[in-house]
Amino acid sequence: MKCRTCRGPAIIELPRHNANFCAEHFLQMCRRQVEKAIHDHDMIKKTDRVLVAVSGGKDSLAVWDMLVELGYQADGLYVALGIGEYSEESREYTERFAAERNLKLTVVSLRDDYGYDIPTATKVTGRVPCSACGMSKRHLFDKAAVDGGYDVVVTGHNLDDEAAVLFGNALRWDVEYLARQLPVLPSRHGFPKKVKPLIRLTEREMAAWCVIRGIDYIVEECPMAEGNRHIGYKEVLNVLEEKSPGTKASYYLGFLDRMAPVLASIAATGADSVTPCVQCGAPTGGEEGSVCAFCRLVERSAAHEPVSVELVRKKSRSQKRVQAEASKK
Ligand code: AMP
Ligand code: FES
Numbered sequence: 303m304k305c306r307t308c309r310g311p312a313i314i315e316l317p318r319h320n321a322n323f324c325a326e327h328f329l330q331m332c333r334r335q336v337e338k339a340i341h342d343h344d345m346i347k348k349t350d351r352v353l354v355a356v357s358g359g360k361d362s363l364a365v366w367d368m369l370v371e372l373g374y375q376a377d378g379l380y381v382a383l384g385i386g387e388y389s390e391e392s393r394e395y396t397e398r399f400a401a402e403r404n405l406k407l408t409v410v411s412l413r414d415d416y417g418y419d420i421p422t423a424t425k426v427t428g429r430v431p432c433s434a435c436g437m438s439k440r441h442l443f444d445k446a447a448v449d450g451g452y453d454v455v456v457t458g459h460n461l462d463d464e465a466a467v468l469f470g471n472a473l474r475w476d477v478e479y480l481a482r483q484l485p486v487l488p489s490r491h492g493f494p495k496k497v498k499p500l501i502r503l504t505e506r507e508m509a510a511w512c513v514i515r516g517i518d519y520i521v522e523e524c525p526m527a528e529g530n531r532h533i534g535y536k537e538v539l540n541v542l543e544e545k546s547p548g549t550k551a552s553y554y555l556g557f558l559d560r561m562a563p564v565l566a567s568i569a570a571t572g573a574d575s576v577t578p579c580v581q582c583g584a585p586t587g588g589e590e591g592s593v594c595a596f597c598r599l600v601e602r603s604a605a606h607e608p609v610s611v612e613l614v615r616k617k618s619r620s621q622k623r624v625q626a627e628a629s630k631k
């Protein structure tokens with residue numbers, strides 16, 4: 303197996319590029335894909351102050367590493383979600399990464415700073431964990447970016463993530479979500495710009511980046527995301543990818559090239575007016591004098607006694623069993 307670029311011994315095979323690479327040229331290929339995504343979608347300017355949302359997983363640590371390498375001024379933000387050992391460990395990986403490279407990392411803790419955590423919020427809302435989790439993260443990313451004077455927020459969403467979300471949206475023909483599924487969200491109504499520079503790279507490639515660069519990351523998935531629909535969509539796309547390498551990239555990148563422009567007029571019809579939340583000042587789509595969804599979640603969850611991860615998982619497993627039994631009848 304020889305490297306496509308230097309003909310030296312290759313360490314990774316990439317069927318979707320019909321090529322193999324040595325470590326050095328694999329890293330070069332990854333950098334070029336990130337630079338291309340940033341350039342094609344006008345994601346980040348060299349003078350921008352960048353805030354990278356880091357979870358301690360491979361993707362967000364890799365994107366932070368790449369942006370710093372490429373010369374961007376990139377600081378990190380970690381949100382401690384209070385999901386038991388999983389959160390404690392992922393925080394340790396993130397803090398170690400930042401300390402070893404002398405990078406600036408801000409940590410926001412749901413429990414210490416807001417008086418709740420994701421297991422408790424899940425119990426209170428009665429929804430899937432990712433619902434309270436996603437909303438809390440979005441709010442805190444926006445707030446940290448605005449308070450810290452950052453120009454753009456970066457997340458580690460990769461090609462597998464985006465293709466899976468696209469697949470779900472297309473299965474439901476959720477046209478509004480499809481229209482907004484772009485790798486750049488411009489800054490609007492007081493919300494910061496948000497970008498996804500890893501859309502041209504896969505999960506496997508990001509794991510390889512971390513191994514080659516000596517980055518330790520949390521391998522376990524979030525214990526509360528068990529049974530999440532996107533995991534199923536990823537599995538389906540992986541089967542297709544195996545049969546026909548390159549399918550995932552042509553599906554998602556082809557959507558951006560050829561379908562997203564067709565949907566542009568729908569994307570433009572979002573909420574036109576926002577008002578500041580009367581409690582925290584964050585922009586909200588509600589009427590004048592209203593309280594944002596995040597503040598409402600904090601109020602309800604902080605008043606509830608703390609709930610353990612295990613309790614929420616047990617409940618969701620038994621709910622699934624009931625649903626499975628009901629669907630048999
Ligand atoms: P997920 O929603 O877990 O797939 O994560 C998507 C992206 O959100 C990650 O690549 C990170 O950029 C960011 N992210 C997820 N969890 C956290 C966290 N606890 N703190 C900061 N950023 C996070
Ligand atoms: Fe959000 Fe698991 S990381 S529910």
Ligand code: ZN
Pocket residue numbers: 305306307308309310323324325326327
């Ligand atoms: Zn090579």
Ligand code: ZN
Pocket residue numbers: 579580581582583584593594595596597598
């Ligand atoms: Zn608020």
